[in-house]
Amino acid sequence: MVKINHLGIIVDGNGRWAKEKGLNRSMGHKRGAEVLKDIILYLNREKLVNYLSLYVFSTENFDRPQEEVNYLMELFLKWFKTVEKEYTQENIKVYFSGRKEYLRSDIVDAMILLEEKTKNNTGLVVNFCLSYGGRAEIVDATKKIVNKVINNELNIEDIDEKLFSQNLYHNLPDIDFLIRTSGENRISNFMLWQISYAEFYFPKTYFPDFNLDEVKKAFEEYAKRDRRFGRVK
C-alpha cells in the first residue's frame, strides 16, 4: 500500500451511529474510541503513516449538552491515563493540539504527562486535536509571533510561511490526505493552515463502523489521486 506522510481524520458520525441503533449518543463515542485505538495501532505497525492528526473535540463541541461533554472528557481522561505503557512499547509519540485552557485540569495533567512520557518515541506521531479550532490555532500562532517581534527576538521581515508553521501548536508537515467519515462534506474548522493542498475523502460510513477494511479502501482511494500542486505534469 502507498504510504501517507500526514493523514488527517475528522472523526464523525458517532452520534448518528448510536441513534440508529436506539442507543444513547455516548455509546457511539465509546465505540468510536475503540475503533480509533485499533486504527492507530494498525497504521503504526504497518508503517503506513508518519503523522496522524485526529479531530476528536472541537472548540465548538463545548456547546453540546453538558452530559455528552462530560462523557467525552471522562473517555479521554481514561484513555490518556492508561495508554502510556502500550504506546511506549509500540514506539508511538503523542502530541496534543488545542486550547488547553478550556479543559479540566486533571485532563490537562494527563495530556502533559503522556506527551512527556512518549516524547522520545520514534514511530507514528499521533496528534490529538482536542479543544481544537483551526482559526484558534492561527490566532494563537499570530500572538506568539507578535510577542517575539515585540521582544526583539524576531524581525518582521523574518515572517514567512515556514516561520508561521513553526509557531503553530506543533510544526507538522502539510496534511496529504484528509478523511471525514459519516458523509458530511465540510471541514468544520480543522487544521485550516495544514490542509491547503490536502486530498479530501468523504466516505458515508459512520466512524464506529470505520474498520480496517474501510481504512484500506481509503488508502486505495489516495493512491488514485493525481496531486499537481499547481504545476503541469
Ligand code: IPE
Ligand atoms: C464525532 O461524532 C465525535 C465528536 C465530534 C466528538 P459526532 O458526535 O459529531 O456524531 P454525529 O455527527 O452527531 O453523528
Ligand code: IPE
Ligand atoms: C467536527 O465534527 C468536530 C470533530 C470531529 C471533533 P462536528 O460533528 O462537531 O461538526 P459539525 O457540527 O457537523 O460541523
Ligand code: MG
Ligand atoms: Mg458530527
